[in-house]
Amino acid sequence: MKKVTGFLIVIIAIVSMSACKEKKQINPFFEKWDNTYAVPPFDKITVENYREAFAKGMQEQETEIASLIDNPETPSFQNTIVAFDASGQLLAQVENVFFAESSANGTKEILELESEIIPLLTQHSDKIWMNQKLFEKIKFVKEHIDYTVLTPEETMLLDDLYRDFVRNGVNLPEAEGIELKKINEELAVWENKFAQNVLAETGSYQLIIEKEEELAGLSPDLIAGAATRAEKAGLAGKWVFGLDNPSIMPFLSSDTNRELREKIFTAYLNRCNNNNEYDNKEIVKNIVVLRKKKANLLGYKDFAEYVLEKRMAKNAKNVYDLLDKIWSPSLDKAKEELAGMQALIGEEFQLKGSDWRYYAEKLKAEKYNLSDEEMRPYFQADNVVKGLFWVTNQLYGITFNESTGIPKPNKDVQTFVCVDKDGVTELGVLFLDLYARPGLKTVGAWCGTYRNTYQDNEGQRVKPLTYVSCNFTPPVGNEPALLTADETETFFHEMGHALHNLFKTTKYHLTCDVPSDFVELPSQFMEHWAFEPEVLAYYAKHYKTGEIIPQELVNKIQAASKYGQGFATTEYLAASYLDMDYHVNPSPETINVPEFEANTLSNRGLLTQIPPRYRSTYFKHTFEGGYTAGYYSYIWSEVLDADAFEAFVETGDIFNKEVADRYRKYILQPGGTYPADKMYENFRGKQPDSGALLRNRGLE
């Protein structure tokens, strides 16, 4: 013991000596990032650095805004609108890096800082968006400017900015303004708590299996993954399954033990609904009540009306109209699927929700002689990545070159430089973080940016840094990671977002984003290529033999491609209705969450065997925010992407360069320069046809 202590003292002495020699380490956020692509020096950033940089970032933006307000010159587009757009860059930088990390590497310290910082960020944002002196200047510009001298992007910037100030309550009388600030702060705290509870309950659950026979039906790599998970949990020799999708979903579709399936499924459905410290029922109610209050204060009937005003859908009626149009055909299809599975089971028992995936897989195998496990060996993760890169090369002529010298946030991350078709122009950097890190990484898959593109003071395009984060099962031992068909599609999806980020050519910071019911167009658009025969022929190679996927299997994949759409569409629509119903409800204070959820679903005749894709207590899209009264966005965007893909199909060439060029020019490059419906019309020459969506899903 003593010896150990002595050893420690020596180390401390060396560390402090070297600390004396060097000057105090500067916070990386306060220096220029001196590497080729100005990438955040991830390994040098400490939690303390984030805390300090958040504080300085907020303070810096306040100073910038104060000098904008104090500027004695007549307010102009340049000294007001552009100056506002350029403010807060340090803060944006910290936020981008920090929130990427809190989702992908959420250590206890990071999550604690997240809880601490979110209310401060909300206060800061309110201080700006409710600043009347600042608004007066913006209003002056809007009322006096000659719109004919503005570019479309500048017009959009000015009009959006003006509208956002109004929407954030700048015109409210003082007392109501104070009330709104209070609501915003409370909301931010609840939304964050909601998400952290979901992370905690998803990460802490373990289905521990001790008997080998209880693994019957599972693939060898799934079993190996469960053994590794058990080992990490100090349960060597056993097998552990969790509630994250890569673990639970294959378990549900292939483990033969009906009771175990039900056990894990019940845990999955009841996340944050267990009347413990992570229970989200009251939090859901608090959030919905506060959102309604906020909407009312700002003069809107309900929160849906408030958020939809800025979307392509415009209002709740348009959303419900679309959902209703697809609901009946989906439900009919789901009933057909159920009947097929029940026929397979016979009289023995009635199929339950926890049986659905298992028998769906069995029926699929019977109908098409195809199983996920048969496909997996051909979907090695590295090959899928290469396949996607090849597709983007065929469409746009771009290449992704792996570059190992770029700083990365985690050793599992791969970095690529995206080069344009001229072979010279670098469009930006892509970070791929494909694998699950249970307990650290949020579930699901997403794409974001460490930095968006914009034009610097010299008019040069700043290269964006975009990342794709997934939760695929990591390679086990010497075996490579093999993806399911779903995961492959997910990867194509997220890469669609990444391409959008890489192609944008917007000049300003605030014109980069598009409405959230348009944002899934670029992502879902890419999904169409994942299983096209010529694409499969390129990337789907057996991980052991290198054999290209046999034509017979490709035919089967094609034939089965619309299988299960009844279930998939219905569970998705059920969640979309739930999200909308909460936010058009006229009296949320009377809501009892389990009852409300049950009513919303049974009123529409949802089958009891199909739970909504997300139940209320773990519906992060809507209750953490981001997709509030917006989960419908995926299907709204799908109307667009199905129609956009038909533009290629109609030419007889899914790689038609002329159509791809138009798509890049009118959809991917402009960011938020034009209204979304205008962008679509520019590309297609007409508004989309919702029939394409039904055809695409086989629901006609």
Ligand SMILES: [Zn+2]
């Ligand atoms: Zn997406």
